[in-house]
Amino acid sequence: MGAVTGSLATPRTVLLGRYDHAGRLQYTGRSTTLSQATGRALSDVLSPARGAHPWEGWTFSAGWGTQRTLEVVLVEPEVVLEMAVDVAQDSAGRWRHPGRPHRARTDLGPAHVPLFGEGPASP
Numbered sequence: 826m827g828a829v830t831g832s833l834a835t836p837r838t839v840l841l842g843r844y845d846h847a848g849r850l851q852y853t854g855r856s857t858t859l860s861q862a863t864g865r866a867l868s869d870v871l872s873p874a875r876g877a878h879p880w881e882g883w884t885f886s887a888g889w890g891t892q893r894t895l896e897v898v899l900v901e902p903e904v905v906l907e908m909a910v911d912v913a914q915d916s917a918g919r920w921r922h923p924g925r926p927h928r929a930r931t932d933l934g935p936a937h938v939p940l941f942g943e944g945p946a947s948p
Contacts, residue, residue, distance in 0.1 A: 826906050827852065827880050828897040833871050836864050839906060839926065840885060840897060845941040850879040850902050853941065854910070854920030863926050867904070870929050874899035905930040905938055918942055 827850055831837035837858055842850040859867065874881075878899040887893040910924035918941070 826900065826904055827878070827902045828885075828899050829867075829871065830895055830897055831864075833873060833898060833900070834868050836867050836871065836898075838923070839867070840880075840895075841906070841908065841920075841924065842880075842902060843938055843941040844935060851941040852880065852883070852885070852919060855885075855923050856906075856908065856926045857923040859926060863928070867906075867929055870904050870931060872901040872903070874901055878902075903935060905933040905935065 826839045827842040828840040829836035829838065830840075839856045839859070841853045841855060843853050845851050879902070880899060885895045885897060887895050907927040907930050908924040909927060910920050911922055915921050
């Protein structure tokens with residue numbers, strides 16, 4: 826993941842990303858609203874972005890058909906979050922619908938996740 830809405834102490838949603846072949850963190854979608862338990866668990870493993878973040882300067886739409894943008898907190902993209910997603914994707918390969926978070930996978934790092942556009946978890 827690359828960012829959260831809310832704060833690091835009480836994240837409300839997460840903005841998801843996966844690395845591509847060139848090593849760039851690609852935005853893949855966002856989560857549904859986090860449960861209190863999931864938010865608390867994530868707050869324990871999230872770190873603020875250190876140095877230049879791949880999404881610095883980006884804006885994220887609050888939803889389909891709206892001009893409103895999300896206020897996000899960039900995080901160090903080192904946390905792997907297990908998600909349940911459907912198969913609908915937009916033309917850029919991002920999930921069209923928010924995914925449901927299950928748990929942070931502290932036993933895995935970003936190198937364990939298939940690259941953007943590959944594997945069973947595509948995008």
